[in-house]
Amino acid sequence: MRLPVFLLLLTMVFAASNSMGASKGEEEHQKIIDSGQIYDDPELQAYINRIGQSLVANSDKPKGKFTFTVLDSGVINAFAAPNGFIYVSRGLLPFMDSEEELAGVIGHEIGHVTGNHHGRRGRADITSKIVATTAYILTGSGDLAEASTMYGAELISGFGRDMELEADGLGAEYMYKTGYDPQALLEVIGVLKDQEQFQRVKARATGKPAGTYHGLYASHPRNDKRLQTVIRKAGELDLDEYVESPEQAGEFRRHIEGLVWGESVQGQREENRYYHSKLAFTFEHPEGWSVKSSSKAVVASSADGRTSLTITLRRKDSSKTPESVLKSSASGDFSEAAALEQAGLQGYCAIASSNGVAKRLAVIDYNYTYLLQGESADFAANDPVLLEIIKSFRPTHPKEKQAGTPRYIHYIQVPRGATFASIASSIRIPYAEDQLRLLNGMYPRGEPRTGDWIKVIR
Template identity: 35%
Template structure:
């Protein structure tokens, strides 16, 4: 009852926003409804109003006069933000924790407004993608493009970016907007620097960078064209900078870091689906993410080595896995089909997916558990080992099981806390005091803009994880 009473005001708040949203259902509106139906929004009305107010203030300074743009925060730990052609801008809470000022947040929002105003989505024909809304929602929330096997270039643009020229145009428009609104356009470079550091850390950890679409190989501090854009925008600043909409650091204190979402809890390589009461286990060294639609794991080194995605389905009535493949998944490009035992007297459907490249291996399995049917799709990458991939794929297939009493865990989500640094304080000391992982000191450096070798300065506010 307590949880319900906590959520109801926020749901009502979102419902009120919906009355102001146009009814011609474009991609953004369909994504909005998908997130709303699947508890995809971050349950914090203060943060939502904060982002909405910043976005609304920026819209007052859009030269085209466009005002029908809407702003939302998604309850996802991935570092991502994106805009749709019909003016919906979504920011993951996982991006917020790496920012340090309201100006940086305004820069991120301004960049996304730039994509909408410049109609980059329409130019890439993204309005034609609404039929794939569930898969797109999963991919955009996590920032992992391999979660949806997208073949057309327009869908890839929405997921991975529009290319350097359009991204720079969005930076240019965004820098002008935030400058006219009284925010420092230098925050464009600062925000990209924060995100670039996070991407570099992801590369170091997993062998594959994060995929925030505004980033390119060029380092933000050395990007000549980006600096030209920002320097030009400085001329649009008013006589005085704007007063902050809110206290950014106060809002950061208590912001959820990683951990559970309404759907379930991820603990290292194991996902606990609370709603379905199912456990999905990946190999120990794999990096795992989840969305409302599926759970995806990558081998160390990223999808270039191997990846496996597990998707739950709820069929109408009982259906055997082989029939499900034919009638629901409608897969026909299969070979070496067979049944494999998965324990407790159950069997799973197992097959190879025929690919144009005969040197690559792609596998599909389907297993029924309770009311759900789970499809498991995986592929070995160009840098992967085929035999190891088969073993890892079977680990996932055999690792899908009913939840046991011992699996029921508390929400171990940690939160961002803000403290004042003392003289001589180090990130390693802070990490050790919190019993965090070996890489935790680097994570704290990332959170505080000190990656890769910086240390706290006495008297500064710093973010820690508790």
């Protein structure tokens, strides 16, 4: 698995110097996209972007262009690149308990950009070497030991104490102006300090070096007077009017529920086949076609754009058959209707014709009810292609996800008498109890109360 190595080197690249310029930042961002490092969850990506853009609007660069991206990495990290590219690793998200805490992480990284910390750090002399190293990692060769030995651990040590403190102050200010409680930033840093403590304990046991999140300080936030002072000042700013928190009840939990834990599940995949990681479905498409995913639909299109298949979904109603759903959601005359049975899934397809326009329609029941609509400028010639795509729709196979068992974050209510140790006994991962404690803010000690909602790994 090369992704954590790639992420570490990417941090080195982007922290190097502002001399990379806008074009270089965009070029490196495109490399991330092209190499499949983006976490495949459009709704989560949109959620992170909404939080980020709301903070930017209340920053020192409200008109600045910022791009927020969730990386498909189990590494606990977030970092800012020059020119407003900000990245949050999937692995960091489960350790947050609220949108406010997540806003604290993002606000801190925005502060690095608005504070021009990349330019002030002055690493222009090594930028070209680090860019070359990133390309080296992207090819799949090399490892962390080689990379860190070649260019030195100081390249990944963050921006230094004063700049980190400034980023916290700026981030807290942006949070307050947006309607978030800046005290949540202290909670975030406390969570990350707990993670650092765990890494040190584990390192002593294994004899390996311990890592750290780049924004952490030597002391715990509850004991850091300078940190407490800059965050308190943010909460004392005079605003012209009261700003209501943008956080919506239940939204943060909804995005964390079902989040991939640990290793990526986006590996071992065939060419000319699209995979949706969160919804766990896949379909085959002709060579040269492209697939775009958004929070509303997945659209597969031919190279010339004249033929396409659009997939949307709705909650499954057990009282309705795929046939009844198709006929109630479409209009026109139906022909070539047939039941579908593929990979254990039940469905129904037909051609619907209206006003001289024909479309290939299908409904397939899986974890949701999926509605597929195919259309083409030359429907007669391309309907067989659309039908083949529809018939290739199936659940994602475990072998297409990863070696071993994929794991996800879920929320449960604590049963009577349960402890972290008893809950962890059924979770087959190393340091299961410690991981549960870290996920729920109770490391290294403490027990949940009966009926409390906690995060577990399954």
